[in-house]
Structures are given as structure tokens and as C-alpha cells.
Amino acid sequence: MKRNRLILINTCSSLLYQAVAAVCGLILPRFILLEYGSAVNGTIASILRFLNYITLMQFGIGSVIRASLYGPLAKGDRQIVSRVMRASTSFFRRIALLFAAYTLGLAALYPVFVHTGFDYGYLFSLVLVLSIATFSDYLFGISYQYLLSADNRIWIVNLTQSATLILNLFVCLTLISGHASIHTVKLASVLIYAIRPLVYFLYARLHYRIDPHAQPDKHVLRRRMDGFAHQLSYFVHSNTDIFLLTFFAPMTEVSVYAVFLMVVTLIRDVIQALSQGITATIGSLLANGKKEELNHLFDRYETLNFSVVFILFTITAVLISPFVAIYTSGVTDVSYSRPVFAFLLIASEAFFCLRNPYNDVTLAAGHLRQTRSFAILEAGLNLSLSLILIFPFGIEGIAAATLVATALRTFCLVLYLKKRLLKRKLCRFFSRFAVNALASAFTFLLFFRILQQPELHTYEALFLYALAVGTTTVLLNFLCNLIFSPREYTRILTSLFRALPGRRRMTTPASANATPMPEIHPQADVGYESPDTSQKGEQS
DSSP, rough: HHHHHHHHHHHHHHHHHHHHHHHHHHHHHHHHHHOOOHHHHHHHHHHHHHHHGGGGGGGGGGHHHHHHHHHHHHHHHHHHHHHHHHHHHHHHHHHHHHHHHHHHHHHHHHHHHSOSSSHHHHHHHHHHHHHHHHHIIIIIIHHHHHHHHTOHHHHHHHHHHHHHHHHHHHHHHHHTTOOOHHHHHHHHHHHHHHHHHHHHHHHHHHHOOOOTTTOOHHHHHHHHHHHHHHHHHHHHHHHHHHHHHHHHHHHHHHHHHHHHHHHHHHHHHHHHHHHHHHHHHHHHHTTTHHHHHHHHHHHHHEEEEEEHHHHHHHHHHHHHHHHHHHHTTOSSSSOOOHHHHHHHHHHHHHHHHHHHHHHHHHHHOHHHHOOOOOOOOHHHHHHHHHHHHHHHTTHHHHHHHHHHHHHHHHHHHHHIIIISSSOOOOOHHHHHHHHHHHHHHHHHHHIIIOOOOOOOOOOHHHHHHHHHHHHHHHHHHHHHHHOOOOHHHHHHHHHHHHHTTOOOOOOOOOHSSOOOOOOOOOOSSSSOOOOGGGGOOOOO
């Protein structure tokens, strides 16, 4: 089936990107820690979080753009696609200008209010250097990244990002080995990452007929406030902890948080990669009113997502402490042994990933306004609890606050899906949660109680231990799910088998009589606005 094959291609490219990101994301910070120290690493993490604050000015427009493109892309309506893209590029043009002004203000004020131990000029120039990649995204590419995502062409984005990550790793390691300054290393990085938006722009120019004279769809911009609450919630989830630690804890504590978050984020992004290949399909099915087919797809998606989330985060919970101990060996300016914090951080990100199927359906259906109260609740609870718990408990307190807020919103989305969209029974969510939690409990019992966790001092020993943990976790999860949910697992395996390349397509009566979907990306060399007059950008 073409749809299953496209999902498989997007998912495989996403997993490839995540594998590259994992390798590069683990190697480079290690060399930065050893060469420049925890204070520099923590300062960079802090500045990047402050630069991310500009994403609030997007008012959640990214979710609105994708939801607005699913329908016209499925129907081949080039005029509506052109109107939506014209509105988004105009909007991001203004965001780019605001970001430039914000960056100058941040560069001037950050050294005054944040005490890092570095002089004013050092911090001022570092802020400017780190801002270049984000500015180029707003200026050239993220509008087109949303277009590619909505059109089920996320594989283009994944391959581009993979290539730039590999190039960046090679260049940065060369500079670090030559003892270049951190400014030089980061400048090289941001210039390499600036290639990405240019690739998206050029691909869209060659493959989509976007009318440069189309009237911008102002209705899309008016709906941006519907997505603002969701943008705010994600922003608070991703940035609140480091923001509070910046002002109420030493920079070395920020570095501790950043190292653990780096590991957990890599796992979270692998799981998100699975949804990248499915989200656009959900939007297409909703746009065409195929509710029954959507329910079947959702069953497989939900089952697979639960298994993957529990497997990967269970493995992470067992391995993260010995990994961080090896990873930070030789760094003596702060202790990185934080098992309670690690568990709380892992649990919060696990709940964040568990809601992927429910969040994807509500956003694809355009129910941004209807679910924004959940987002506001999560953001408010996260921020208020973090402020209360940071003083008595430090990083463990803010991790616990994030866990409570994230879990609550996940349950709210599950309940909303039952009442308003797919009319699914709540027992499905709780039964799958219980089955997968049982499998994870067996893993923890085996490796923490029965076998005891060994002392690991080398990556080779950690790798062998990880093989044992990973194999056991997968087998226990598979057996538990096969016992309690055999039908869903059979359907998943059947869908994957049918999507494999080389399979002869079986034409069913329904597919034989179906009207072919019109393509919306036929020819090259069509008119388009020049890059210097069309701004783009937004982090997804």
C-alpha cells in the first residue's frame, strides 16, 4: 500500500537522522566539556534557551500552518496552498526582524544580569554567534519545512539535517583539536546549520507551484492565537527548568541538567521520529473524512507508540547513570551522580511521548482552540510548581514539577479524544499503560534487584551491558503485549510486511475504484519570491 510505504520511508529517514543526531550529540558535548569545562557548557545551554524565547512570538503559527495545508494538499488545491504559504512567509519576515532586535537586546543585557564568571565582551559576542542559525531559519526555510511535513515529505528534511550534522561534527572536532576558541567552534556550527533552510527553499521552488501573486490567507494568521497556548506549553516544558537554574543555581548545575537532558532528548527524538511518518497521513485521512480507516491506523499507532516509549525509556532508566559517569569522567568541577533527578526527568519525557498519538489527532483535526486550556494548565502548573520546589529540592524539584504537569495534560488529551474525536474507550489507554508498565517493572526488578547493577568504567563494558538490558527489555515488553494485545501486534507486523519494498501491490476493489490523488508538485522553474523578500522560520 502506497500510504504504508510512505510512512515507512519517512519513519526510516527519521530514525536515520536520530541515529546520526545521537552519535553527534554525544560526541561533541563531551569534547566541549573536556576542552572548555562545565561552566562554558552550562553558559551555552543557558544562552540557547534564552534565544528560544523568541519562539513565543510565533504564537503557535506552525501548528496552524500544518493543519491548514493538510486539506488542500490532499485535494491538490494549489491556489489555497499558495495563499497559506504567502501568509506564512509574510509572517515570518516580521518574526525575523523581531528576532534580530531581541538578539541585540539579549546580548547587551545577559552579561549584566547573569553571573557566569565570563567578561562582558565574551558573553556579548557568544550570544550573537549562537543566534545566526535561528535567524537563518526564520529568514529562509521553516515555512517550507512545514510544507514538506504536511505533504508527507519529511524525509527531505531528515536527510538534509543528517548531512549537516555529520559535516558539523567533523569541522567542530577539527577546530577543538586545534584548541580553537568556543566562539570559533560555534560560529562554524551555525554557518553549517544555515545550509538547511536554503535547501528547503530550493527544493520547494523546484517542486511546488506556489503562486507568488496569490493573496495571503489572513484567516490562517487570525487563527495563530489558537496555537499560541500549545506553543507556550511546549516552550515552558522545554525551557523553564534551565531558565530557573540560570538565576537560582550555579552554572555547573545548569551543565548537569543539560548533560542528562541531552541523553533523554535523544531518546525522545527517536520516538518523535516515528510520529513524523504518520502525522501527515492522519491529517490526510481526516481531511477526506475516512474515520474508520483512521481508527484502524490509530490502533496500530497507539500500540506501537506505547511499546516503543516504555522500551526505550526503560533502557534509558537502567543505563543513564553509568553512561553519564563514564561520559563525564575527567570532569571534576561538579558531581554528575544524580539518580533521583535522572528518574524524574525520564518519567516526564516518557509521559510527553505517550501523548503523541492523541496530540497528533487533535492538531491534525485543527482542534487547537478546543484543547488550548489543557496547554495553559500544563504551562501554569509546570511553572508554579517549579518555583515552589526548586528552593528545597533543586534540580530534582523542577524535574518533579515537569513530570506532574506533563502527566496531567497527557490524561486530558486522552479524555478529549474519547469525548470529541475518535470516541475511544478510556480502558484502552489504561490497559496498555498497565501492560507496558508491568514489563518495565520486571526489567527494573531483574537489573536493579536480582542481578544488581555492576560498576562500569569503559564504553565497551557499557555496550555489552546495554545489549543485555536492551534484549531483555524488548523480549519482556513483547511477551507482555503479545499475551494481552495479540490482535494489535499482528496488525502492526502485517502492515510493516506489506510496506516493504519489492512487495507486489494487491489491488482491492476499493482501491481499484478510488480516484487517484492529484499531485501538487509537478514542475520546476515556476515563479517564486526571492529569498530576500520572503522570510521563514519556526522551530517545530
